Amino acid sequence: MGSPGDRHRHPLLRRCGGERGGAAHPASTSRRTEVRPGAAGGAGPGPGTPGTGPHRGRAPPGSPGRKEGRTLRGNHILVNVQRGPSGVRKRVAIVEEGRLVEIYFECPERPRIVGNIYKGKVETVLAGLGAAFVNVGEKQSLFLSQHEINDAILISKGFEPWKGTPPIQKVLKPGQTLIIQVRREGIGTKNPQGTTKISLPGRYWVFLPKEDRVAISRRITDPNEAKRLRQIAHELKAPGEGLIARTAAAGVPKEDLERDFKFLLGTWKGIEDMAAKAPAPSLLYRNPDLVKSIVRDRFTEEVQSLIVDDEGEYREILNYLHYLHLDRLKPRVKLYRGNMPLFVRYDIERQFREALQRRVPLKGGGFITIDETEALTAIDVNTGKDIRHKNQEAAILNTNLEAAVEIPRQLRLRKLSGIIIVDFVDMASKADERKVIERLKQELRKDRVPADFIDDETGPGGDHPQAGGGVPLGDVGVPGGRGLVPEVERLLLGCHLSIAKGFTGVIAEARRLGINAVQIFSHSARSWKLRTLDPGEVGRFREQRVHAGVEYMVVHTSYLLNLASPDDELWERSLSSLREEIRRAGELGIRDVVTHLGSHKGAGPEVGIGRVAEALRRLQDSPEWHHYPEVRLLLEITAGSGDTVGTDFWELGEIIQLAGKHPRFGICLDTCHAFAAGYPIHTPGGLRETLQELEREIGLERLWLVHLNDSAYPFASRRDRHAHIGRGHMGLPAFRRIVNHRLLRDLPFILETPKGELAGRDADVVNLELVRSLRKD
Numbered sequence: 220m221g222s223p224g225d226r227h228r229h230p231l232l233r234r235c236g237g238e239r240g241g242a243a244h245p246a247s248t249s250r251r252t253e254v255r256p257g258a259a260g261g262a263g264p265g266p267g268t269p270g271t272g273p274h275r276g277r278a279p280p281g282s283p284g285r286k287e288g289r290t291l292r293g294n295h296i297l298v299n300v301q302r303g304p305s306g307v308r309k310r311v312a313i314v315e316e317g318r319l320v321e322i323y324f325e326c327p328e329r330p331r332i333v334g335n336i337y338k339g340k341v342e343t344v345l346a347g348l349g350a351a352f353v354n355v356g357e358k359q360s361l362f363l364s365q366h367e368i369n370d371a372i373l374i375s376k377g378f379e380p381w382k383g384t385p386p387i388q389k390v391l392k393p394g395q396t397l398i399i400q401v402r403r404e405g406i407g408t409k410n411p412q413g414t415t416k417i418s419l420p421g422r423y424w425v426f427l428p429k430e431d432r433v434a435i436s437r438r439i440t441d442p443n444e445a446k447r448l449r450q451i452a453h454e455l456k457a458p459g460e461g462l463i464a465r466t467a468a469a470g471v472p473k474e475d476l477e478r479d480f481k482f483l484l485g486t487w488k489g490i491e492d493m494a495a496k497a498p499a500p501s502l503l504y505r506n507p508d509l510v511k512s513i514v515r516d517r518f519t520e521e522v523q524s525l526i527v528d529d530e531g532e533y534r535e536i537l538n539y540l541h542y543l544h545l546d547r548l549k550p551r552v553k554l555y556r557g558n559m560p561l562f563v564r565y566d567i568e569r570q571f572r573e574a575l576q577r578r579v580p581l582k583g584g585g586f587i588t589i590d591e592t593e594a595l596t597a598i599d600v601n602t603g604k605d606i607r608h609k610n611q612e613a614a615i616l617n618t619n620l621e622a623a624v625e626i627p628r629q630l631r632l633r634k635l636s637g638i639i640i641v642d643f644v645d646m647a648s649k650a651d652e653r654k655v656i657e658r659l660k661q662e663l664r665k666d667r668v669p670a671d672f673i674d675d676e677t678g679p680g681g682d683h684p685q686a687g688g689g690v691p692l693g694d695v696g697v698p699g700g701r702g703l704v705p706e707v708e709r710l711l712l713g714c715h716l717s718i719a720k721g722f723t724g725v726i727a728e729a730r731r732l733g734i735n736a737v738q739i740f741s742h743s744a745r746s747w748k749l750r751t752l753d754p755g756e757v758g759r760f761r762e763q764r765v766h767a768g769v770e771y772m773v774v775h776t777s778y779l780l781n782l783a784s785p786d787d788e789l790w791e792r793s794l795s796s797l798r799e800e801i802r803r804a805g806e807l808g809i810r811d812v813v814t815h816l817g818s819h820k821g822a823g824p825e826v827g828i829g830r831v832a833e834a835l836r837r838l839q840d841s842p843e844w845h846h847y848p849e850v851r852l853l854l855e856i857t858a859g860s861g862d863t864v865g866t867d868f869w870e871l872g873e874i875i876q877l878a879g880k881h882p883r884f885g886i887c888l889d890t891c892h893a894f895a896a897g898y899p900i901h902t903p904g905g906l907r908e909t910l911q912e913l914e915r916e917i918g919l920e921r922l923w924l925v926h927l928n929d930s931a932y933p934f935a936s937r938r939d940r941h942a943h944i945g946r947g948h949m950g951l952p953a954f955r956r957i958v959n960h961r962l963l964r965d966l967p968f969i970l971e972t973p974k975g976e977l978a979g980r981d982a983d984v985v986n987l988e989l990v991r992s993l994r995k996d
Contacts (some may be wrong), residue, residue, distance in 0.1 A: 780796050
């Protein structure tokens with residue numbers, strides 16, 4: 220944990236998985252990539268094999284000569300092909316600024332099927348799971364969730380998708396045929412996952428033949444360029460079709476964009492024609508192999524050369540570039556003819572072996588250690604033997620700066636995703652801290668997989684790149700695949716779930732609903748009695764949560780808790796209960812705890828505010844608060860009935876101010892409560908004014924959660940009763956604006972709408988599907 224006596228700070232990173240369309244990704248979609256250290260690259264073709272241009276027969280430009288282990292300068296792609304009796308093995312190394320940053324594998328023993336499109340036949344429909352198994356002619360059938368059924372299929376069955384997804388048994392029957400794509404490889408005994416929401420990635424677009432939407436890669440930050448691409452997309456696509464503009468589309472002439480789209484459209488028409496004639500099951504489309512996918516997605520103007528050590532593969536790459544109308548890049552493709560294996564000559568083997576080690580050295584004598592667990596990855600920075608600087612502060616700064624460069628590289632090399640905690644060596648100078656943080660952010664921006672950043676001293680959201688504090692981070696992350704297509708914004712959406720069937724039962728229900736955000740009570744909400752958490756159940760819960768893809772969770776405190784009470788006994792009991800909620804959340808690995816503040820019972824708002832603030836000050840002195848430093852407390856706005864405290868943003872801001880403005884104190888905006896309290900969030904201007912007031916009184920960087928509820932009572936009623944989305948007094952347009960607002964769209968949305976049935980279906984399912992339909996890309 221660093222040098223003796225060093226204090227450490229712990230920025231948190233959450234690595235997201237690839238976007239939809241990630242079927243094009245040639246690399247593994249599992250958390251870890253299989254690696255084979257020390258496998259020498261093929262020697263390449265023998266003497267006399269033709270090269271290209273004036274460098275024929277010699278090392279390509281940018282190479283340092285023939286000395287073993289020398290590195291390339293600049294950005295390059297290296298392709299190693301090994302042909303043997305068992306088939307062809309391929310390895311692709313991505314080199315940036317002379318260093319290996321990513322490596323991919325393809326081997327005959329594990330053929331990849333992600334991205335393949337089949338004509339499949341439904342084998343079994345499991346109503347209880349809301350899923351079906353589809354035979355596509357591979358070793359395992361595809362698992363198809365009801366949420367992966369496209370609108371065209373629903374409409375063909377007489378359903379209206381905008382009203383929600385009907386039960387899967389009413390849509391699919393055994394023996395039914397459908398066009399299905401593999402969206403995720405199978406892991407172990409788990410079946411591969413399929414989708415009927417087909418995506419075809421090209422050079423500049425991802426074509427969605429069954430989804431009516433347009434999206435722009437989040438890496439395209441120029442609003443004018445994004446507007447241009449969005450306009451072109453709408454001109455190109457037909458109603459019912461969708462297009463995602465990839466990062467490479469930025470600045471590309473319209474005619475090139477049109478050509479890429481026509482190619483994808485033609486590919487889809489060919490798939491449809493084949494599907495009309497082929498029996499089920501049949502393969503309709505095979506996703507391009509590893510090398511072609513890399514050429515299509517990664518071989519850009521920023522890459523100085525693509526070096527390949529196999530003549531056959533070399534010629535295929537040239538032909539594929541012509542096929543993509545990228546002949547201008549052909550001169551950059553170099554055929555390697557050296558006697559020394561390609562990956563040895565350019566130091567790839569050594570760098571790759573190094574990436575497999577727990578301890579990674581830094582140039583200055585320091586080192587980092589990387590430890591992976593199911594829940595997170597911990598990276599520890601150590602000064603080691605950094606002796607190049609005369610004083611300790613300079614040595615620490617140098618070590619941290621070097622680590623800030625090396626860590627993002629290691630994330631890419633090891634294909635790490637989910638939650639990453641970086642434990643830097645503490646620095647006395649705030650200026651030095653800012654240098655390290657900026658360096659880390661700068662290096663993270665080079666990665667195609669987005670990473671959200673938290674500095675534990677500014678607090679979650681305090682330095683987040685997205686408006687409004689962004690998504691609360693540090694929760695158990697999702698072990699996502701790393702796609703070679705642009706990241707599309709995702710919706711963090713879920714609802715409050717019962718723990719009646721235990722904590723693992725919550726995860727099972729989240730799977731059934733297909734949600735990635737969940738709120739729970741950690742015990743009975745109407746009782747002071749607490750059941751001791753079972754370590755075994757906690758362990759199973761945390762493990763299952765990771766695999767279920769539940770990115771965000773929050774614990775809601777008991778309804779009995781009253782931090783504003785003038786009654787000392789009740790106040791002490793409430794504070795004790797809050798401390799226990801912090802402890803339970805920490806043990807469960809849940810980052811956020813949200814609470815109502817209670818009632819001043821006629822003692823007056825000032826007294827109530829003071830009592831809550833005192834409770835929060837006491838909380839900060841508690842062992843639970845210090846033992847679980849990752850847990851945050853969210854204060855929820857109330858509807859204003861009776862003598863409740865926290866009815867407006869001024870009160871909440873005053874409480875946080877009086878409690879010392881700790882960075883772990885944040886806000887939960889309940890739409891029903893705010894509407895009932897008199898905030899006109901149901902109108903466009905009212906929503907804007909509400910957020911402006913929140914910024915003035917509290918700061919949007921402390922807004923970490925939205926409770927998404929309609930109101931059963933009219934505006935400013937000061938009565939708290941939740942209604943189904945769009946069926947209360949707020950109306951559906953209000954929720955469309957809320958879930959798409961630039962300051963809110965990246966926050967988690969939790970539904971607390973009434974349970975039971977709605978129009979003959981599960982009410983949660985109907986409300987969730989309705990909210991998803993409101994979201995715009």
